[in-house]
Every structure is written in structure tokens, then in C-alpha cells.
Amino acid sequence: MRPFDYRRAGDVAQATAAAGDATAAYIAGGTNIIDLMKLEVSTPARLVDISRLPLHRITQTQDGGLRIGAMVSNSAVAADMAVRQRYPLLARAILAGASGQIRNKATVGGNLLQRTRCAWFQDISAACNKREPGAGCAAKDGPNRMNAILGVSGHCIAAHPSDMAVALRALDAQIEVTAADGATRLVAMDDFYRLPGDAPHLETCLAEGDLVTSVILPPPTAETQIYRKIRDRASYAFALVSVAAALRMQDGRIAAVRLAFGGVAPRPWNDPAVEQLLIGQPPSKDLFVHAGEALVAPAIGHGGNDFKITMVQRLLAAVLREASE
Amino acid sequence: MRLILTVNGADHAVDLDPRTTLLDALRHDLDLTGTKKGCDHGQCGACTVLVNGQRINACLALAVMHDGDEITTVEGLGEVDHLSPLQSAFLTHDGFQCGFCTPGQLVSATAMLTELHDGWASHVTENLTETLTAQPTSRAEIAERMSGNLCRCACYPGIVAAIEEVVVRSRADREAAE
Known part of the structure; x- marks a missing residue:
């Protein structure tokens, strides 16, 4: 690990002031950045400790939603009774990820901002445009079983690793961001992450x-919420493919549906055209097959991850069948 | 950096490079070598300690971030002639072979019992909102909740059986007390 200057922030203003240049990084739970610093993938000159900022509460919002502080642990979100009752999708997604130890330490803010687990990104001897712009992408030709099939570019095929963020995407969450000048803004999950394009080192709008x-979670609108994840072992593994669905049936037809996909794209993936295709329709195997085909129409495999193109269609059909029963 | 690490109830004043992980501080600076360094990347759980009662991977924690926190290591769970219920159950059920992962398993399981008692759900819990303390704890629940602790000797049947015994016994004790 490279040497760094450590500062603990007492409040949000101190934190943003201390982190206002490219050599600084925030640390909260640290479960990802400490690992990346050991690997020298991440080499901040200054580490700003935000773990003690007063952002540890889950509170009701006026419109009946929930506000989850960025420093709330993943465990605390999944254990919260309001989350379990009204946003089971979020609790399920969190519980499907990592281990008890990691979930206790990892925060909500950190989970959103964790980096890809692309093996080539984490190996500083390999070419990686995300780590070193212009260096190339070893993943395209190398083993790429875990890599993305949607939203990729010729410069990067890394997948976003989060389960929680997939649930937040399907629940239409918003991210509250405070800038260095103290201004606060709300960012929709849709606008939070960038696609790699020709600048895969830029991952968010921050x-x-x-x-x-x-x-911030809006009031839940769908009775049926499902998170299903396929991984290489039964527990403590990143998603090969995951599907989050929030669905409401009315008079035998799909009245509303929000879908998000994990393990397949550089960000929690969502395709409004697929949702539109389902809305107003009675559930059927043909409909679900059609939805899956539309979803993967733009998919690109790189050999080792070709199987995800079939897998995500099958998982989507299974989730839609269960949700519309 | 100067800081106080409170480990197993005792305060230790230390002066550490900010890069020092909690794991290295425990082992090298405080000579508490019960906590093991397995993978050093949060994948194996051998370094599991409790911070303010919650289990974490000490290899993915910077010591400077835990100034003033209450830390418990395997040395704080029991004594040779006063084993904790889990330590005794691991002996009874042969919950180890080489023993390298055992400190992490014991500390992790200790916190897992608290999580069960507090009604936390897991990935395999069927009903998220029912009071879990009222439900039987299946071996599948124990295995899922312990998935952050690997055992290369694959002593999982013994580990799960040991934890199951303590779960059942502590539940019976609680019911008897009520």
C-alpha cells in the first residue's frame, strides 16, 4: 500500500473541503478501497475518513418513502423493519451479496461507489482503460466470464458488481449529493452512473x-418485489446475472413493472422499452420470451461471458412468471 | 498516528502508520496472534473480530479508523479452563482440523448468534418480516450466515453442528428463563 495522509472529517463541510482534489479519496466502510489500495489499483495521497459523519439513520420522508443515510451499514438496511416490510427487494438484494462481516462494515454510499471486480482492473500488470486511460482492455480477449454484455464499449467490458444498486434502480431511488460548495442535489439512479464509452475511468456523475x-426511496408502488441472483456458488459470490423486479398486476394484466439487471452491464441495467412491452399485457410464456429477446437485442458477448446472454433471458422469464402469478 | 485501541476490555496506546490494518495492529503491535491472516483480502474470514459487538474482517479495516472502538478478538471469548459455549461445542463436534480458520469461525459465530437473537434475516430466510427468534434455525440458515468464513479442511459439517447445538441450547435457556 502506498503512503497516504489520513484525515477524519467531523462534518460534511469538512469532508468535502478535504476531498476537493483528484488525489483524495473518501473512506467509509473501506471494504473495497482498502483492498484496492493493497493491490495498488487505488493510490490516493489523502484518505478522508467519513465513517463518523452523522449519516447513520433511516428515517421516514414526508411523502411516505424512506431516507437512508449514506453511512448506514448494509446490514442495518437489511435488518430495518420498514425496509423488510415495504422494500423487501432491497433487503433481499443486500442479503444476497457479500458476507455477514462485509455487510456490517460496508455502507450504503460505499456500496453504490464500489469498483468493478473485473479481474483485469484489479491486476496492475494487465492493460485496463478504466485504471489507466488509453492502456487497452485485456478483458476483451482474456478470460471474461464475469464481464458485461450490455452497455459495453470497445474500451471496457467491466460489470458493476453491486446487488444493492440493482434493487435501488428498480425502486426508482434517488441519490442525495452534497458538493464542495455545500449545495445539495438529487440524482436519479438512472443518471448516477455513466456508461464507459471512450472514458471508462469516469464511472458516475460525481x-x-x-x-x-x-x-431516498419513493413510496413503494408495486406489491410484488423479487430479487433473484445466479452465482457460481450458493453464497458469498458476485452475481453472474441478477434480476430485480417490482410488479403490480391488475385484472389479469401487468399494470406496472420496473426491472433492473445486475452482473450484465457497467451499471445496474434497465431498459424502458422492455418494461413498455410488458405493461398492459396478460402474462404469458411468449410475452416473457419476447421481453427477454428485446432485452438482449443489443447484447455483445466476448466468449467467456456469452452464456450470460441466454442466462439473463431465462432468469427474466422465471422472475416475471413468479411475479405475475 | 497515536491512537487508543480498546481490545478485550483493555486500552492500548499505539503509534501506527495510517496504512496499518486492524489485523496487523492486533498481531504485530499488540501481540494478539489468535486473529489470523488468511487471504488479507476479505475473502476467507480468518481475521474476523468484533467491533462494537459486530463482526467484521480486520484485514479490511484501518486501525486508525477504530480509535476508541470496542474490539473483541478470539482471546476475549473464553479462557482455557473457561471456554465459551461455542468453543466447547467446536471441541465436542470436531469443528476443525488444522485450526487456522477456527478463531475466525468462533468470533464470527459469536456475532451470528447475536444477529439471530436480534431477528436479522438472511438470504435463505423465507419470511423477511416474521420474528426470526420464533423460527427454528436450520442448518441451511447457519451455513448461509457463516459463508464469510472458509475452512480449507472442509470441516463444515462439524462447524455447523457445533453452532446448531449452541443455537438450540441458548434458545432453550432463554425460553426457560421467560
């Missing part, structure tokens, strides 16, 4: 010093 302070 500017230097921006701090994620809360995640």
Missing part, C-alpha cells in the same frame, strides 16, 4: 469533492 449523503 465531481471532485461531491459526497453521497443519502439514498
